[in-house]
Amino acid sequence: MAMKRWMLGFCFILLAGSAYGAVPEPWQIGLQPPAGSVAEKANDLHNLLLVITGAICVLVLGLLVYIGVRFRADRNPTPSKTTHNPILEVVWTVIPVIILVVIAVPSFRLLYYQDRTDATDMTIKITGAQWYWNYEYPDEGIAFDSYMIDESELADGQKRLLDVDNPMVVPEGTRIKFLIVGVDVMHSFFVPSLGVQKYTVVGRTNEAWVDVPPGAKTYYGQCNQICGTNHAYMPIVIEAVSEADYQTWLARAKQDFTLASVQ
DSSP: OHHHHHHHHHHHHHHHHHHTTTSOOTTOOSOOOOOSHHHHHHHHHHHHHHHHHHHHHHHHHHHHHHHHHHTOTTTOSSOOOOOOOHHHHHHHHHHHHHHHHHHHHHHHHHHHHHTOOSSOSEEEEEEEETTEEEEEETTTTEEEEEOBOOGGGOOTTOOTTTOBSSOEEEESSEEEEEEEEESSSOEEEEEGGGTEEEEEBBTBOEEEEEEEOSSOEEEEEEEOSOOSTTGGGOEEEEEEEOHHHHHHHHHHHHHHOBHHHHO
16 A cells, blocks of 8 residues: 555656646756757757766776776786787777767757757747846737746745746747847846757847747746846746637737837
């Protein structure tokens, strides 16, 4: 019976992590569950590197233990004076090259995949400032600032240090291009569950894209480039909604956030 309760509790934790994977969880181990192809490919690369680096650590530790035991002073009172071993030198040169090639192939595939910003459905310009985000929808003629909600003003269900007054709203199942710029110091637009992280640099426009998977969901992120006193208070919220809900939000946003009214 105790074992059954333990298994049920473990399954509940896994299901809870899947349902709320777009937000960091207390005592979370590992990456947030990926959403979209970019995040999935990045997660796969991370898992591959974890296996490779883990195997290297075990191998090196094993060699250190073996050498420490096999060639300790009491077993080798007369130390070896060998200076060259062609076989060993070839082995420890060729094997690292093979490992680097194995790592390089999926790495370059991911880099080139992340660079495909031309085949997208919509564009959003993101501006980082001390200490808030500005989101502009150039095709719709709207722009608005997004500030963290103060802890004293949080409503039920809102997350401390993560929820904002005006989230970025996007339709589900959409490929979105981000144009990311800065107006003061460097910031970093980072949403781990969507696999996007780009720096904002004054005078430079960086590009990134995500494919928001189907299903209404809220994705959370934060600035992860130390940018000043309130660096910890620059959360990012992306709300993926149905097309109908997006059109409803867009109609309201055009009344409240037109570029003419912002300027």
